[in-house]
Amino acid sequence: MNQNSTLDQKIRPEDLIQEFNIGKDTYYNDLKYLGIKAEKDSKGKPYLTFEQAEQVRALRSYVNRNGKREGFENSSLVHSSNNELATNGNEEDIYVKPEEPRVQFDFNQLMRGAQEIKLRELATPDLLMRGIADQLTEEDLSDDLKEKLAAVREAVNPKWTPASLATEIVAQYRSSRSGS
Numbered sequence: 001m002n003q004n005s006t007l008d009q010k011i012r013p014e015d016l017i018q019e020f021n022i023g024k025d026t027y028y029n030d031l032k033y034l035g036i037k038a039e040k041d042s043k044g045k046p047y048l049t050f051e052q053a054e055q056v057r058a059l060r061s062y063v064n065r066n067g068k069r070e071g072f073e074n075s076s077l078v079h080s081s082n083n084e085l086a087t088n089g090n091e092e093d094i095y096v097k098p099e100e101p102r103v104q105f106d107f108n109q110l111m112r113g114a115q116e117i118k119l120r121e122l123a124t125p126d127l128l129m130r131g132i133a134d135q136l137t138e139e140d141l142s143d144d145l146k147e148k149l150a151a152v153r154e155a156v157n158p159k160w161t162p163a164s165l166a167t168e169i170v171a172q173y174r175s176s177r178s179g180s
Contacts, residue, residue, distance in 0.1 A: 010047035013038065019120075019127060020060045030059050033069050061116050 017027050031038065034055050038046040048056065062072040141149065 009050045010041065011050060011053035012047055016053060016056055030056055034059060065112065
């Protein structure tokens, strides 16, 4: 996948809602806070661009750290029309000054952001598999997995029922009483 195909990707609301384990109200309040209006595809279904989804992710990350939306600044990096990074018209802000570059960054915030990116990268395959698994039925399983499922069902299915066992015990009790 090249960079342009990533940027052209349509991110559905339900994907972000599931990714952050948030409710629809929270999702739409995030969009409102960010001033994002979802686009609609040819079928009328809403979606966000990759860039918009990244803004929502940044806000969610901020909220997870700080517990509230207030104070989040969405003015960091935005993509210009030619897909080069810019900052709201103030291009010198994007450059690291050669003198003491480490002083320009909050180390903890930088590391936390990098960790969250890595977390999303590591969690995405599992989230995708979970989403696919939620849509599968027993009929979608391969034959070997259907056999395993049958074996599990057999193992947890009792060979007796409480009623049949009770009947046997009462019969045994009665027979021991009549024989004494």
